[in-house]
Amino acid sequence: MAQIMTDKQFKTILEMVDMILDGCKDLNEAKQKVQKLIENQSGKKDE
Numbered sequence: 001m002a003q004i005m006t007d008k009q010f011k012t013i014l015e016m017v018d019m020i021l022d023g024c025k026d027l028n029e030a031k032q033k034v035q036k037l038i039e040n041q042s043g044k045k046d047e
Contacts, residue, residue, distance in 0.1 A: 017034070020033050020034060020037075
């Protein structure tokens with residue numbers, strides 16, 4: 001079954017991305033941080 005994201009969940013995700021971008025010097029650093037979060041989340045789902 002497909003999961004539907006609520007407005008609150010979407011807002012929370014955007015706020016988290018904003019915090020990540022705020023602490024980065026450039027686009028590559030931001031991409032690396034986001035990719036690491038994606039990898040960490042993928043690992044949790046496999047457990």
